[in-house]
Ligand code: PEP
């Protein structure tokens with residue numbers, strides 16, 4: 684069996700993944716947007732608000748991997764068209780999830796980066812397919828996966844010919860129930876030792892509640908992450924999906940301001 688370990692840290696430089704005008708792996712990248720694309724108004728207003736607050740990229744699911752088959756599954760193509768419009772109006776590049784190998788090619792025509800969600804981290808057919816795509820891939824950590832398993836999943840994408848992989852820690856399952864998941868902050872410095880790939884944190888799915896997101900975002904900066912991805916909704920009470928963790932635009936603006944200050948301090952003291 685070949686073992687090329689393309690993810691492994693070599694003498695070469697760290698990978699910087701370019702998504703539109705955003706460069707992940709250089710400075711600190713903030714990705715924000717709704718859990719799911721619900722309506723044109725909700726998505727475009729959120730996009731404008733997060734751009735105004737300093738976001739570098741817009742997130743939003745058109746295909747949602749839901750625990751229950753009866754929960755909102757996303758708007759599909761209609762959602763992608765809304766995201767495209769949001770990009771046209773704000774200039775923000777878009778990351779959106781793809782859940783099915785059959786959708787990778789055509790979703791790539793709308794997305795600036797493809798997200799592989801936690802539940803699909805070891806969907807090896809999907810990993811091979813996004814590995815053939817010409818768009819960067821944001822690979823979330825499986826909620827029950829070790830760092831080694833996660834890196835092997837990244838390896839599938841790299842080995843299939845796509846060098847642009849961003850790793851996203853989003854919390855793992857532990858015995859704790861107060862938080863939705865347990866943010867493995869140590870994954871950040873561990874990955875910095877193990878790989879040249881950029882690493883970001885998703886505090887929203889880790890915490891599952893708004894009150895903890897600022898602290899976890901600042902912890903991401905302090906730990907040396909390359910960015911964060913957070914969920915923002917113009918009206919969290921009405922969010923169809925993940926409302927308990929949805930920030931208002933105002934809360935998001937406060938967090939980005941503090942992220943900026945801490946990142947500056949870290950850079951100056953490095
Ligand atoms: C998401 O980011 O939209 C999502 C579904 O997250 P996760 O795959 O981490 O649960």
Ligand code: MN
Pocket residue numbers: 718719888914924925
């Ligand atoms: Mn969500």
